[in-house]
Amino acid sequence: MAKKKTVNVPVEEKLQYLFELQELDSKLHDIERLKGELPMEVSELEDEIVGLETRVNKLSEDIKATELKISKHQNTIKEAEVLIEKYGQQQENVNNNREYDALSREIELQKLDIQLSNKRIKEAKVQLSNQKITLEAAQKRFELKKDALDRKQAELEKIIVKTEKEEKTLDRKIQRARKKVEERLLKAYDRIRGAYKNKLAVVTVERNSCGGCFNHIPPQTQLEINQRKRIIICEHCGRVLVDRVMAGVETVEEED
Numbered sequence: 001m002a003k004k005k006t007v008n009v010p011v012e013e014k015l016q017y018l019f020e021l022q023e024l025d026s027k028l029h030d031i032e033r034l035k036g037e038l039p040m041e042v043s044e045l046e047d048e049i050v051g052l053e054t055r056v057n058k059l060s061e062d063i064k065a066t067e068l069k070i071s072k073h074q075n076t077i078k079e080a081e082v083l084i085e086k087y088g089q090q091q092e093n094v095n096n097n098r099e100y101d102a103l104s105r106e107i108e109l110q111k112l113d114i115q116l117s118n119k120r121i122k123e124a125k126v127q128l129s130n131q132k133i134t135l136e137a138a139q140k141r142f143e144l145k146k147d148a149l150d151r152k153q154a155e156l157e158k159i160i161v162k163t164e165k166e167e168k169t170l171d172r173k174i175q176r177a178r179k180k181v182e183e184r185l186l187k188a189y190d191r192i193r194g195a196y197k198n199k200l201a202v203v204t205v206e207r208n209s210c211g212g213c214f215n216h217i218p219p220q221t222q223l224e225i226n227q228r229k230r231i232i233i234c235e236h237c238g239r240v241l242v243d244r245v246m247a248g249v250e251t252v253e254e255e256d
């Protein structure tokens with residue numbers, strides 16, 4: 001590719017190119033503003049939904065674990081009941097008191113096991129009911145966020161479809177316009193644009209003030225701006241100032 005030959009371009013032309021670039025960038029910025037906070041809102045919702053999904057899964061697993069705990073204790077009770085029944089029958093056929101007492105102790109131990117298991121089941125059921133309430137709340141929240149996401153995505157989709165072509169055209173024009181501006185100026189332009197919320201790096205003089213920061217521009221400076229002999233920047237905000245005729249907001253009265 002040939003090297004850019006922008007060094008010998010007259011200031012007036014440089015300013016014109018810069019201003020054209022600014023106008024294109026502003027149009028693109030307007031479209032982005034139209035989309036507004038939607039892209040960010042959508043991605044925030046997506047993050048939140050992933051988090052809620054994880055939470056719902058975790059809670060469901062916790063519930064399964066608690067249910068398993070309950071059923072294990074229920075099994076312990078059943079087994080103990082079977083043993084108590086068996087020991088009871090054995091007691092009817094013992095040969096002496098010592099054997100009878102030994103079986104009685106076994107029965108007592110099994111009864112204690114049943115008691116303990118019942119206590120654990122009671123605790124687990126309280127835990128289970130709390131877990132279910134928490135899960136339900138998380139699921140509800142998940143559904144709400146999912147609805148909100150669907151709505152916002154549809155909204156964004158509509159805007160994207162509407163503006164996509166325009167954005168692409170602007171992008172192409174911007175790339176062409178940037179090629180006309182010399183590297184050093186382009187860097188300054190990008191830096192200034194990036195620094196301000198309204199994304200303006202090139203502004204006109206409006207009612208004797210800078211169109212970017214609205215600070216007063218002295219008459220002498222305004223005169224220089226109109227002469228287009230050098231690039232004048234606003235001493236307050238650093239934006240490049242161009243005259244209103246160049247910007248096309250005012251028509252020039254031709255001199256004879």
Ligand SMILES: [Zn+2]
Pocket residue numbers: 210211212213214215234235236237238239
């Ligand atoms: Zn300014």
